[in-house]
Amino acid sequence: MLRVGVNGYGTIGKRVADAIRAQPDMVVCGVAKRSPDYVAVGAAEESYPVYAVDGERTEEFRSIGIDLAGTVDELVDESDVMVDATPSGVGADNRSLYERHDTPALFQGGEDATVAEVSFNARVNYEEATGADYARVVSCNTTGLSRFVAPIEENYGIEKARATLIRRGGDPDQTGRGPINDAVPDPVSIPSHHGPDVQTIFPDLDIDTIGLKVPTTMMHVHAVNVTLEEAPDDVSEIRDRLRAEDRLVLIPEYAGIDGAGTLKDFALDAGRPRGDIWENCIWEESLTLEGSDLYCMQAIHQESDVVPENVDALRALSGHLSGPESRSLTNETLGIGL
Ligand code: NAD
Structure with missing residues (x-):
């Protein structure tokens, strides 16, 4: 079971977390939140362990009923792989955090292509990301x-x-x-x-x-x-x-x-x-x-077309399924195909 941490729980991060939860071969280790807002409450209600990006805000989270599971450093440490879904540019800054813990990571399309060794699309170049440490799911x-x-x-x-x-x-x-x-x-x-x-x-x-x-x-x-x-x-x-x-x-x-x-x-x-x-x-x-x-x-649909791509990219990094196998599992579990 692949243990995945999600850093940046916004438009993309919350959707990717839910898509991961729907997979039989991966689990959401936790999500890292910066602000104790309605999205953080939603994460807690979904029973995702919530980790603080900013350790100094622990009390603010507690005051709205969220007991933090730890810091983002701890989340990265406990995860087999991270999905970075922070705002454009923040992902590049976070790369050193993932490197420090020797944890592979996915970045999103708001980052420059140089953030990772491969830019990823499941239909086109799944194999190029197989076994890579860092990949960027394109915009x-x-x-x-x-x-x-x-x-x-x-x-x-x-x-x-x-x-x-x-x-x-x-x-x-x-x-x-x-x-x-x-x-x-x-x-x-x-x-x-x-x-x-x-x-x-x-x-x-x-x-x-x-x-x-x-x-x-x-x-x-x-x-x-x-x-x-x-x-x-x-x-x-x-x-x-x-x-x-x-x-x-x-x-x-x-x-x-x-x-x-x-x-x-x-x-x-x-x-x-x-x-x-x-x-x-x-x-x-x-x-x-x-x-x-x-x-x-x-x-x-800008908020969601990259979501199945993130799921497939996680499997590519971990290297345990081929591209067609991963795509078909992702399609089946999410209900893709209108
Ligand atoms: P968003 O603003 O909706 O979500 C980002 C989340 O990260 C927010 O909850 C924010 O509070 C949090 N955050 C901010 N700084 C942080 C930090 N230092 N550490 C951890 N969390 C932090 O952004 P989004 O739309 O989900 O975009 C995320 C990435 O996905 C960007 O690279 C973006 O370009 C890309 N993307 C966005 C869309 C889209 O249409 N929304 C589509 C495809 C790709």
């Missing part, structure tokens, strides 16, 4: 693009990929983020940094990306155009290949799912925890082939 957008690119690249070859990322302004709990009433080029320089991040997974892929931020907390939407090296005669062949992918979902026309809002409503109706959507959601009607140019639009 929500990079995960979404990598899952789409993989079967296209394998079957048709890609001459050039282009993606416009219409990004949610912030997560639902990020009350201070925006824009409130605008569509903002972000970054305004073209190409955006997202393409080079995809190249940490596909080093030889020619890809340019453009980014904007819009006033929604729901999901990101990608408008993708891929020029194929060898296009099939009909787009239906591509559609069938995408449908066969475990973490891609094609939204059929009849469903009447016309945006990220209806997708989230559907996920809640389906009883998904927190309304999470772990899969890329590709509008089937948008899949279009014009000569050798393939087009589509897909929605990416």
Whole structure:
């Protein structure tokens, strides 16, 4: 049984902890929290042992009924592997903490690629992370693009990929983020940094990306155009290949799912925890082939698509299952596939 500690119990950390708990071969050793807030209370109510990031706040935790299990140092020491889900940049600072305890760790996509020896996507390069001490699970957008690119690249070859990322302004709990009433080029320089991040997974892929931020907390939407090296005669062949992918979902026309809002409503109706959507959601009607140019639009749930990737990355580091075995176990235990 793999004992996993989670450092940074926020949007990503709490979801990864719950996903780990659903696995038969791993257990949550504890979660490290900095602030004694409602999320900390939630962790305690879920019976996760709570460890303090800041030992001086022990009394504050106790005053709201949380008896701390120890300090983050102790959590790292007791864990076989850590998931670092702290805010961007903090993970890099934490690497020395994990090294000090000789504890392997996963970092998240907000960190620079240099934080770990491998950037990870379960569909593409599971084997590269096998037995590594440190890996970075790439960002929500990079995960979404990598899952789409993989079967296209394998079957048709890609001459050039282009993606416009219409990004949610912030997560639902990020009350201070925006824009409130605008569509903002972000970054305004073209190409955006997202393409080079995809190249940490596909080093030889020619890809340019453009980014904007819009006033929604729901999901990101990608408008993708891929020029194929060898296009099939009909787009239906591509559609069938995408449908066969475990973490891609094609939204059929009849469903009447016309945006990220209806997708989230559907996920809640389906009883998904927190309304999470772990899969890329590709509008089937948008899949279009014009000569050798393939087009589509897909929605990416930023809060959750990286969650199954974290679970698989933990198995890759520990080296006890192959990529396909891990993915299928993760899919089955989480209920992936809408
Ligand atoms: P978050 O702010 O929701 O959660 C981070 C948590 O870490 C918070 O609870 C915060 O209090 C805590 N924290 C802050 N400093 C800490 C420290 N020194 N030690 C331990 N905990 C500390 O952030 P998030 O959205 O979960 O993002 C975490 C990482 O995941 C980032 O690298 C981010 O880029 C990446 N990521 C985020 C999303 C997303 O859309 N939210 C998607 C994919 C990847």
